[in-house]
Amino acid sequence: MKILVCIKQVPDMESKFKIAASGTWYDSxxxxxxxxxxDEYAVEQAVQLKEQVKEADLTVLCIGSERVKETMxxxxxxxxxxxxHVADDDCAGKEPYEIAAIIAEYAKDKGFDLIFTxxxxxxxxxxxxxxxxxxxxxxxxxxxxVTFSYADGRIEVKRxxxxxxxxxLKTRTPxxxxxxxxxxxxRYPTLPNIxxxxxxxxxSLPVADxxxxxxxxxxxxxxxxxxxxxxxxxxxxxxxxxDKLIQILKExxxxxA
Amino acid sequence: MKILLVAExxxxxxxxxxxxxxxxxxxxxxxxxxxxxxxEAALPAYDGRLYLAxxxxxxxxxxxVHKALLLDVIAREQPEMIAFSHSSYGWDLAPRVAFALRAxxxxxxxxxxxxxxxxxxxxxxLRRNVQVKTAKTVVTLQAGAFGLADAPAGTPAVEKISAxxxxxxxxxxxxxxxxxxxxxxxxxxIVSAGRGVGKPENVAMVAALAKALKGEYGASRPxxxxxxxxxxRQVGTTGQSVAPKLYVACGISGAIQHLAxxxxxxxxxxxxxxxxxxxxxxxxxxxxxxLKQFVPLLTEKLQAL
Numbered sequence: 186m187k188i189l190v191c192i193k194q195v196p197d198m199e200s201k202f203k204i205a206a207s208g209t210w211y212d213s214x215x216x217x218x219x220x221x222x223x224d225e226y227a228v229e230q231a232v233q234l235k236e237q238v239k240e241a242d243l244t245v246l247c248i249g250s251e252r253v254k255e256t257m258x259x260x261x262x263x264x265x266x267x268x269x270h271v272a273d274d275d276c277a278g279k280e281p282y283e284i285a286a287i288i289a290e291y292a293k294d295k296g297f298d299l300i301f302t303x304x305x306x307x308x309x310x311x312x313x314x315x316x317x318x319x320x321x322x323x324x325x326x327x328x329x330x331v332t333f334s335y336a337d338g339r340i341e342v343k344r345x346x347x348x349x350x351x352x353x354l355k356t357r358t359p360x361x362x363x364x365x366x367x368x369x370x371x372r373y374p375t376l377p378n379i380x381x382x383x384x385x386x387x388x389s390l391p392v393a394d395x396x397x398x399x400x401x402x403x404x405x406x407x408x409x410x411x412x413x414x415x416x417x418x419x420x421x422x423x424x425x426x427x428d429k430l431i432q433i434l435k436e437x438x439x440x441x442a
Numbered sequence: 443m444k445i446l447l448v449a450e451x452x453x454x455x456x457x458x459x460x461x462x463x464x465x466x467x468x469x470x471x472x473x474x475x476x477x478x479x480x481x482e483a484a485l486p487a488y489d490g491r492l493y494l495a496x497x498x499x500x501x502x503x504x505x506x507v508h509k510a511l512l513l514d515v516i517a518r519e520q521p522e523m524i525a526f527s528h529s530s531y532g533w534d535l536a537p538r539v540a541f542a543l544r545a546x547x548x549x550x551x552x553x554x555x556x557x558x559x560x561x562x563x564x565x566x567x568l569r570r571n572v573q574v575k576t577a578k579t580v581v582t583l584q585a586g587a588f589g590l591a592d593a594p595a596g597t598p599a600v601e602k603i604s605a606x607x608x609x610x611x612x613x614x615x616x617x618x619x620x621x622x623x624x625x626x627x628x629x630x631x632i633v634s635a636g637r638g639v640g641k642p643e644n645v646a647m648v649a650a651l652a653k654a655l656k657g658e659y660g661a662s663r664p665x666x667x668x669x670x671x672x673x674x675r676q677v678g679t680t681g682q683s684v685a686p687k688l689y690v691a692c693g694i695s696g697a698i699q700h701l702a703x704x705x706x707x708x709x710x711x712x713x714x715x716x717x718x719x720x721x722x723x724x725x726x727x728x729x730x731x732x733l734k735q736f737v738p739l740l741t742e743k744l745q746a747l
Contacts, residue, residue: 305533417726
């Protein structure tokens with residue numbers, strides 16, 4: 186069985202963001218980078234599937250600069266067999282359609298039985314790439330899965346709907362699934378596996394070889410949203426803050442009556 | 443401009459988001475037509491043309507078939523824009539339709555400004571203005587961003603449609619949300635724990651504050667996914683939607699899915715070390731403090747009242 190998992194490197198969302206000089210994206214300097222949270226579940230599920238079927242080859246694909254190799258090494262340490270790095274210093278400027286086209290171009294003649302992606306990235310959050318890539322490849326896709334099982338060329342999943350309701354779905358492989366938070370418990374790479382990962386194949390492919398489409402939209406401006414509402418901001422000594430808050434709750438709400 | 447609005451139907455019911463789509467068309471000052479894979483027994487109040495596919499035949503969730511139905515309607519109506527809700531149905535179906543149309547898709551639109559579509563980025567910490575280069579545009583709209591249509595009224599002119607297409611997915615029905623003993627929607631005070639609590643042991647201090655305020659405690663999604671709090675206490679789009687008299691968000695950054703489930707609360711207090719966290723947008727009071735220090739102090743003072 187051949188499995189592909191697609192991951193993205195994103196800034197830690199707790200970071201202090203600054204707008205880049207271009208005015209159309211955030212500044213990539215002084216940020217802590219990590220694996221997109223949704224993709225951690227995708228990698229874990231792909232590794233679990235590999236462990237289940239035994240005979241499997243699991244490739245992790247990531248698009249970006251040299252910097253993203255660090256995140257790819259984490260995926261390799263979690264259990265992926267090989268890495269395909271699509272070298273692109275302008276990955277942040279690419280829209281979901283271009284990213285999906287790169288993935289589909291890479292995957293089209295490799296015969297993957299299953300492709301895993303996160304359901305969205307934490308920075309762009311379009312929730313398009315996985316489904317688009319599957320449409321390009323002409324294979325079924327199921328988005329936002331919270332359970333996954335595989336047997337004899339068929340997958341059974343639950344996809345998450347609003348209000349905690351789930352829909353049960355089945356399809357045949359080859360297929361693509363996009364993974365929602367909570368799908369599993371992503372493992373922490375152990376030290377021996379981190380060491381082993383250093384020896385795994387990690388090849389770089391120039392993005393120009395895989396990108397054969399043009400962007401259909403562009404970001405013209407990125408900015409911080411205006412603060413609305415003008416809620417009261419309290420800062421200072423915690424003890425005094427607590428007294429102040431109790432005073433406000435007494436005045437503005439009926440809950441302390 | 444003409445917009446095709448894609449309404450939703452689940453488990454025999456029309457979803458109220460149809461009126462958000464109508465509000466969007468009103469805001470865009472556009473003509474609209476509507477698509478629904480649903481039932482004649484559950485039609486929206488809408489005074490336009492509605493293309494209705496029978497969900498009993500085409501399925502409630504059957505993306506390949508719904509795509510084929512939509513493409514047929516789009517060929518007949520030639521809308522410049524196709525609008526979905528940014529929901530589990532919409533974000534799944536929209537890319538399929540956009541790809542078939544060779545159209546750009548802009549996800550989770552929250553506003554329209556300077557001729558551009560406005561979308562959030564980085565957990566709603568940032569915004570982006572997006573311009574589209576294709577003749578047709580597919581959009582998904584963030585829940586609540588455009589409000590509800592003013593006084594929805596009218597009876598749609600229904601045109602029944604069907605498709606020959608077969609889907610690649612087999613739908614096996616729904617699984618109801620976990621039922622628990624905690625109905626947060628009835629609580630007057632809710633104190634919720636977010637990722638900022640740091641570790642499972644700290645959930646207890648949030649629960650203690652809830653008790654001191656004679657309320658219930660809840661949690662945001664990451665805390666539930668980590669297994670620190672059970673799902674029946676989750677607040678947000680995939681948990682419970684609540685509107686208590688007082689909502690206290692402890693270490694919750696304010697992802698849109700969480701805000702959607704609690705922003706109607708009468709009074710909102712946020713306790714967070716990050717002054718710029720999006721929760722500040724909806725909070726009446728933002729206490730900039732480490733919750734591990736502040737919450738026990740506040741609890742103690744409340745108990746002494």
